[in-house]
Amino acid sequence: MLNLRRTLTKTLPFLRLTSLPQNLFLPFSTPFCTKPQVPRPEPLDQKYNRREVEDLLKRKFFLAQSFEIYGGVAGLYDFGPLGAGLKNEVEQMWRRHFVLEEDMLEVSCSTLTPEEVLRTSGHVEKFEDFMVKDVVSGQCYRADKILEDHIDKVLQKRGTKMEEEEVERLQKIRAQADSFDRNEIAEILKELKVKAPDTGNPISDPVPFNLMFSTQIGPSGSSKGYFRPETAQSIFVNFKRLLEFNNGRLPFASAQIGLGFRNEISPRAGLLRVREFTMAEIEHFCDPLNKNHHKFSLVKDKTLPLLSKERQLILEDPTTDLTVGEAVEQGIINNQTLAYFMTRTFLFFEKCGIPRSAIRFRQHLDTEMAHYASDCWDAEIETSYGWIEIVGHADRSCYDLESHSKHTNTELLGSRLLESPIEVSTTYILPDKRKLGRALKSDCKLLCDYLDSLSEEQKQIIHKQYDQAENEFEIDIGSKKITVSKDTIEIKIDKKMSMEEKFAPHVIEPSFGIGRLCHCIFEHCYHKREQDEARKYFKFPITIAPIKVSILPLISNCEEHNTFVLKLKSDLNSLGISSKIDESSQTIGRRYSRADECGIPFAITIDNETVIESVVTLREIQSTSQVSIPISKVVDTVKDLCEGRLSWENIIDTYPSFRND
């Protein structure tokens, strides 16, 4: 989703800020919340144990800052074996949940993008943040962030002594920090005497900074390109081929999982604001006159936590639970397709282990949406940084397809079948090439090629000019204007009845930040045992756990045990189940807790029973419950557990429990 900051309005309704959702004005590229304005029972970073989660992630190499031994680069992260494993599983689950189950056309397109494409989409001109510099050190800051931080500091320092009115004014400025225009933010920074936070030096006036990474394509130095800031544009430019692939039928959706890049001025907060990230975007193309969804009946009774634009103006926690059917009926959600995808997103979050209480759908205010969008809902998850947008659901109308169509002279239209025929006229512009050649010389070919490339709509415009002209008129072919005498051109209209009508499809777009979602999964799946504060662990849903099974020979370096270990490992491999052998000489308890920290759900322990009676211990690590199970059954059982065909309760009911620790 392209959330151009400059498309936000400059003036906002005067809201009581205590009632504002925390990141009201922060689109996808700026996930940050204000620090809580209202005192809370427990600060969020403590509620979600931010520090501890970060420590564990780093210690077990789920994640690390990229190029750490070179000092690291801000906003770039490497996923280690466990992090990459989890991310892969999330992507595979996404593919299954959306692409497979919803019959989407998945594509995989270039990240490198020529300037012309991103100029048409609006990114070259408008995809920017305001930046200020420390005039002495040259250090750069994001103007809105420095303003927010400044106000936070001021409010914290003089909180109780300050006039109520002044506090409110500052809070209001803070909430709008992201939506001021260049002059406005310059004035406010001056008025509030904001200095560079690290040095206290004066700062420069704000200047716009484009957030795309630019480069040169090819050796000539004349072909500027960017690394894409979103995957969406590459789907739009392939619309024609996709429609053809779908046998010309609408609606259909195309999807893409891939990298996006944003040259953030000052990245922070781990995976939440980074310079390189994995996105998963869906572009659903449909008839603007019919945004119903054929599977809507399957979800209409599902209740979603909605925070509509109206309710955002009400005090206290304004989220309401409504069924999706009601929300569409009451016009709260614009259409069935948007509502259908929101529900699918909700179900996906649940599969990722995010509790319902930490999910909400926040509608964009009219003032917050891009001018072309007709409705927009962010799926937000509560984290230690506040409510963060993880998925944007936007009705982008026909904006993107029309822009690319116009710029490239390519017809990007769908068609609908009609109940009764309509008259369709086709305009033919027929140059008299002999006459035209004599009159225009080398421009003749240029003009003819141009006329060939026109859409029906453009031909009708020329027809109008033709009719209005007396003898001659001007045609703008892009590179130049050519004066054409009326007698060198003939225009014919062919009218016929048709059962088909063409239109520019609308686009409904769910756009996922996969890295952000991983961050939420880490925070929500982190736990610690009450009886033992030091024993921290991740309890991931089995489907996304990076490793499913820990294989533990009770005695290490025992040849007899080892045979079973290797056989087990290879049987699990052949079913595609990831496992890790821990044959260290540590105690079994220490090895369980090591697996626990990695979020491994099951352990299979091999002991003397295995050798004598072909029985192993299967343990659900996080609950510490365990059973004895024949080695011949254990692999298929684990497979069924991983794929949700069996629950742990089924296992307990079927096999004798085993206790020895």
Add this chain to the structure above:
Amino acid sequence: MLNLRRTLTKTLPFLRLTSLPQNLFLPFSTPFCTKPQVPRPEPLDQKYNRREVEDLLKRKFFLAQSFEIYGGVAGLYDFGPLGAGLKNEVEQMWRRHFVLEEDMLEVSCSTLTPEEVLRTSGHVEKFEDFMVKDVVSGQCYRADKILEDHIDKVLQKRGTKMEEEEVERLQKIRAQADSFDRNEIAEILKELKVKAPDTGNPISDPVPFNLMFSTQIGPSGSSKGYFRPETAQSIFVNFKRLLEFNNGRLPFASAQIGLGFRNEISPRAGLLRVREFTMAEIEHFCDPLNKNHHKFSLVKDKTLPLLSKERQLILEDPTTDLTVGEAVEQGIINNQTLAYFMTRTFLFFEKCGIPRSAIRFRQHLDTEMAHYASDCWDAEIETSYGWIEIVGHADRSCYDLESHSKHTNTELLGSRLLESPIEVSTTYILPDKRKLGRALKSDCKLLCDYLDSLSEEQKQIIHKQYDQAENEFEIDIGSKKITVSKDTIEIKIDKKMSMEEKFAPHVIEPSFGIGRLCHCIFEHCYHKREQDEARKYFKFPITIAPIKVSILPLISNCEEHNTFVLKLKSDLNSLGISSKIDESSQTIGRRYSRADECGIPFAITIDNETVIESVVTLREIQSTSQVSIPISKVVDTVKDLCEGRLSWENIIDTYPSFRND
């Protein structure tokens, strides 16, 4: 694999070129073969139906040039639904074949890389091609390619009339085109009077052109970065964390599937030389004294088609079939680990549907390898462009880890357990901070920090300087040199016996080009029916077929059939099997052949039998053989077929065959 062209030798043994493997001198980044020097029974582009394959790929949107409606960008390709589906399956199969079955540590790291890292690896200085410009139009060409094309043209035109000697000389120059240095290639271009191929204009002298895409990280303009040309470096810089994750044990392998970027001067030949590509790289870290592989016994009797460096000098087809065990024993392949991976690659190619006859392993000549490499084998596949390198298998020795270690002052070592203890000395450099502070002022802290960061090896060097100095000596701390008086520093040596010895691990690297492999799969899986030339199809191995099942209701728009269609679709989805409903009003034959073109292996047809007797037709599309099967069995049967638990023969033996077309 970093194949720095400048690391190739400048002079090559004088070979009879007719005996040369076609792409002898073309490393991974330059896959191009010479046009065949020896007359062949059938030109390769016809043998592999290059034109037809390309047409079908484009028509069915397996692939398209990126930004086509903007005129396209050379060297960039988008994968449409079928192409992306196949590529995903190949990646998943790779993950299972290597990461899962070989217990590798998969990571996913940033593509954006700071300059310092790629300077250390050698890419900033040496990852370049020579470029010439058309002095009039400014069009850029690769010097070696323009030279090759020129010689081809000359030989073609005057082939029979030319002196035998001159022909041989030109062929020799052509074969070395890629390995000349700047002066050499400049001279040859001049001598042969090579002109710009598109215009005939004079060309400039060759200049080196770095093949990396550069950009700026962050807003300051002072932090240059590149988009990585290979994924390997990000594994090397994470070595320390990976070793820790593996509990300090060697050997282990880390793997990564991800994007790489090379700003090719003149990309060509579809997916074979592109500017953005997916790589899958493995870095296997091991003890230089023990390159055995614990699973070697499993592969040692496997026969591989080997083209050793010695045999490349022999006339005719010099490939020999040797067992892997023999090859290692005879010293043809340097070590077990390299041989083990080559065998795994061979098995992977077979799973991808590449016939044995189109696979060979070509060893790099000593003159062709990077100076630090001890052995290198390319897995090549025959394509319409000749033999192309798809996977490089290189023993990179300890070059990379040592470079990064040295540059960052980070210890990147493994350790081995010893049979008997050795004496290990640890050097302690103990500054007298009081004296040193008085002598050096603010430099004192700099010096102390530097001394803290040193490795044992570096400390020993300082110890030596200390011993040799009379009163004072100089320490180079990087940013400056500091003169230190001997009496401000004390050096102590601690000696103890240890059962452990440290060493710089060696790296054995298999490096896959996934896009290139896809190209080979397309060419080798393309077929046409003899009885019907127009009926072209892909027969992919089931595992990598982008869509597994075509669901065909015999009568379209029939409510009764439709219920079965949707139930079937949803049952397939729930098992993760991709399918496509074709409910068009086309004849069933036309719909089969449509599925055929997409490489869909199975079709399930729903007809009146289905409604009356709950039976469907299951067809193996490419063989046109089909059976009647109860609808209750069909989904599990297809699952078993897809996962290789059942073969089509099993199906024919179990169910009655069905014939009606």
